[in-house]
Amino acid sequence: MTNRSTGMCPFSIVYTKMPNTVLDVTVLPKCKSKSASVLVDNYAEFLANIRAKIQAANDKYKLSADVHRREKLFKPGDLVFVRLKRDRLPVGEYSKLGKKKWGPFSIKSKINDNAYIVDLPEEFNTSHTFNVKDIYAYMPPDEGKAQVYSVDTDNDFSGGE
Template sequence: MLSTAEFAYNSMVNRSTVKSPFSIVYTKLPNLALDVVVLPKCKSGAASTFMSQYSQMLEEVHTHLTNANLKYKAAADTRRRQQLFKVGDLVMVRLRRERFPPGAYSKLSRRKIGPVPIIAKINDNAYTVELPADQNTSPTFNVSDIWPYHPPDNSVITISSSESSSSDAGED
């Protein structure tokens, strides 16, 4: 059964390359049972013709792979959030389960820590932050785990008459 499954996989056309793995490696489609019955005589053609066809096929495969990767990137970019930070910005950092040492993870432990300052920018997608001393994890985080810190608002809260208590002086 394994050889049949391998043959089926190698002769199946890939949606990214628009060619089968067998045809990419051997430059022709695999022989089926009907093809083995009437094998054509092997005629030696010019090596230059073979090389031009092979290089053209490889260029087609490369073009199809590039187009497929562009489609995948466009689909991934629809869900990606673009967030740029500067060195010195205060941020909140999310600690994923993988960042905790084995046995230290708890459902009730803090997930976000901060505010912590950014101390280095690796690229637009990765930043190094200054973690507290008790955190034994790498200080480098992906932008998906970083949020800008917004300090609490210090404005005065006023209560309108509809929200006031009837037990206050002067109320009915």
């Protein structure tokens, strides 16, 4: 069965032809056989073509995935909400009807375009590093003033959003 990306079956890619075993001759030390050298050169060229086809297929998949991707960039000091999933909350504190986004908290630093360190209070007892998919920009109320509140951990984590 042929592969969509390479146009060849995996066996023929690995073994350079349809089922008949071929020794792995990509590195032949001090080989004096002309036919073996030609076979090695052909095999190396064959693998280079396969790599190029796979890279072209990956580039095509990336282009189609990037159509739906939105870039979120934050600066240190920006106020954001963070989404805390079930695995980040203490055991027994998760409720599927409970609060999903917490904040606003400030961005402490940027690791890269995909990860940020958020200035969470120590009461959360979880990693301060978040992926951008779990960070939402904070839009202050109409007054234009943002207030950062401390979190009271004596109350349970459930509640409305």
